Amino acid sequence: MIKIGRILVSLEMREVYLEGQLLQLGSRAFDILELLIRAAGKTVTKDEILRHVWPNSVVEENNIHVQLSALRRIFGAGSQVIRTISGRGYRLMMPVVEVDDSVGARDMATTARARPSRSSGLPLCYTPLIGRDDAIADLSGALKATPIVTLLGPGGIGKTQLGIAVAKSIAAASDWEVCFITLASVNDAQSVVETVAQALGVSHTGSVVPLDCLFDAVRGRKLLVLLDNCEHVIESAATICELLVQASAELRILATSREPLRTYDERFYWVTPLETPDEGASSQAILACGSVRMFVAQMNALNTPVQNDRGSLEMVATICRRLDGLPLALELAASRAAIFGIRKLVAELDDRFQSLTGGRRTAPPRQQTLEAALDWSYRLLSDTERVVLHRLGVFQARFSLDAACEIAACGRMTHNDITEAIVGLASKCFLMTTFDSRTKEYFLLESMREYALLKLYGSDEADEVLARKANYMAPAYEQPYGRIFGADTPVGKYSMESAASR
Ligand SMILES: Nc1ncnc2c1ncn2[C@@H]1O[C@H](COP(=O)(O)OP(=O)(O)OP(=O)(O)O)[C@@H](O)[C@H]1O
Ligand SMILES: [Mg+2]
CATH class of the missing domain: 3.40.50.300 (P-loop containing nucleotide triphosphate hydrolases)
Structure with missing residues (x-):
């Protein structure tokens, strides 16, 4: 519980109390209050408020004024608890004191409820x-x-x-x-x-x-x-x-x-990756892609805006494509590029697990580095799934189940073991599947493939698997990358399934 003057705030329950009475405060006004509390006396800019409170829409600034009036009313008309910092934003002027939940509960005894609020x-x-x-x-x-x-x-x-x-x-x-x-x-x-x-x-x-x-x-x-x-x-x-x-x-x-x-x-x-630009896309098309917009927004937030020239945009397009439009990877990439520049980042993509390591300090450990994100899922695989994953790393493009069985069936593993492992890997999101041909095909996102190869090279079977690939890989096994989430596969159809259809 948090106390600001006579007001008690529960961030968890999203409730505000004055002398035991629950006050009515809309969810947007509460969002702004939460931002002000978390800013701990620093100025919260209008941009931050717009991004946080209306993340998916473009709204007029006067919406902020409306919500702020509602918020100021709970502190008492004419109070200076929230000060406008001219041209910049808003700041909470009273100290925010954390109080024991039992104190909070006593204060609001008349209205306390066991249930969470909206x-x-x-x-x-x-x-x-x-x-x-x-x-x-x-x-x-x-x-x-x-x-x-x-x-x-x-x-x-x-x-x-x-x-x-x-x-x-x-x-x-x-x-x-x-x-x-x-x-x-x-x-x-x-x-x-x-x-x-x-x-x-x-x-x-x-x-x-x-x-x-x-x-x-x-x-x-x-x-x-x-x-x-x-x-x-x-x-x-x-x-x-x-x-x-x-x-x-x-x-x-x-x-x-x-x-x-x-x-x-x-x-x-x-949940699909953010859209990535095609090779040779126009600058306008590059800038319109979700992954690029995200990367550019991250770079702006880090005060290192991307130049708008063709060369820079192509490098950004390459980064987004090679990181498969995966938001966490893009976030880590932006923090790397903010220090060393995008040119160096492009050069480092072959060694991404060494370079994409600078996650937000406040992010959970599994999101601090790209490798940690993959380790978290890898730990949940069975032994057979792990071995099959390592072996599938040799596929650079999409492949059929038959091709996977040909390449991965070394040692004592049967086709049946491999089929089961592939089903497991697909349901655990290590393998992606296509739906644009009669036969289901599989592929690894580039980061997954790099990860699988890292593990394969760390094992004693890399030579054998590569030799099998060299022997068995006929052109028919490997198709060029499909636009898996592209126009030929409607996202809704691809992404929403009932359990019965699996
Ligand atoms: N659409 C998006 N636009 C901007 N940033 C995003 C988007 N999606 C995710 N992010 C950012 O990417 C990071 C990872 O997102 P998120 O935590 O939602 O991933 P997740 O799929 O839940 O991962 P995990 O499986 O580890 O829980 C977050 O820091 C988040 O802010
Ligand atoms: Mg998550």
Whole structure:
């Protein structure tokens, strides 16, 4: 709980109290208050407010004034708690004091409720979300009809950010409550249940949370739960999701995971990389691509804007293409380029795991480096899946299942083992699949391929696999890269699937 003068603020519950009374404050005004609190007395610029509060739309500056008037009213008319810094932004003038939750609870005893409020604990997004407007609309629509929707994709593709944006958009447009639960630091079934129970406001006395208490907590509530990072506790997460939606017809779960939950009534949404420019694209086309817009925005934020000449834009296009339009990789690349320049970054792409290491200090460890992002998923593979992945690293383009079996079937591994491993690798987002031909084909994103090769070269079977490739690789095995997320494969069709179709 946070105290500012006589006002008590719960960032987690997104509630504001004055002398025990819950005050009415719209979600946008609250977003601005949250920014001001987190800025700890520094000026928050108008740009920061626009990016945070209206991430997906262009709005007039006077919208900020409207929200600020609402915010100033809660501190008392004429108070100078929020000062306008002329031409720059706004600053909180009173100290922000953290108070013990029990003090906060006593102060607001008359209105305290066990349940989270409309958008409980949604993390702040510091950068505007690029290229996801359609996805937000698709997902908001899908959640009206489907109890569980899972956002799938490799590490750093933007599942969490997209999930937050969808949750925000639903909370803003309806009377649904939103509850954010992250499982990132949870490792066993018991802790999954406890974390979910705590977030839902369930209080219990024994050491084990009775499931009935969980069911009671969700029954009769229009509630969207954003359950983040399910992959490493996938079975427990799947079980709890299924039980909860069975307990309440009005509950919706938006899960994020690097692997499907595979529950009853689940729909998958494969989060696609940001669009990347084609080779030889015009400068205008380069600048219009989502990945380029993201890279350029990151460089601007780091005070090292990209020059607008043709040579610079081509280098940026190469960076975005070779990093597969993966937002985390682009973020790491921008922080590298801000120090050494984009020319050097292009030269370093062959050695990306050495250079893409400068993640935000506040990012979770698995997002501090590109290698860490891949390690997190690699740890969740079976031994066979790992070995097959290493071997598939020799494919530079898309390949069929038959070709994979030919190349990867060394040692005692049978075709059946390899097929199973490929299915596992595809569902765990290491392998991408195409849908634009009669036969399903597979390919590795460039960063995955580099990672697989790194592991292959670190093993004692590199020579044998390369020799098999040399022997068996006929032109028919390898097709040029398809535009996997391109015009021939509608994104909606590609990315939204029901469990039954897998
Ligand atoms: N569409 C986007 N526009 C701008 N930045 C983005 C976008 N998507 C993701 N990012 C940035 O990329 C980084 C990774 O995103 P995010 O944490 O959502 O990935 P994730 O898929 O949830 O990864 P993980 O599997 O590790 O949880 C974040 O720092 C985020 O701000
Ligand atoms: Mg995430």
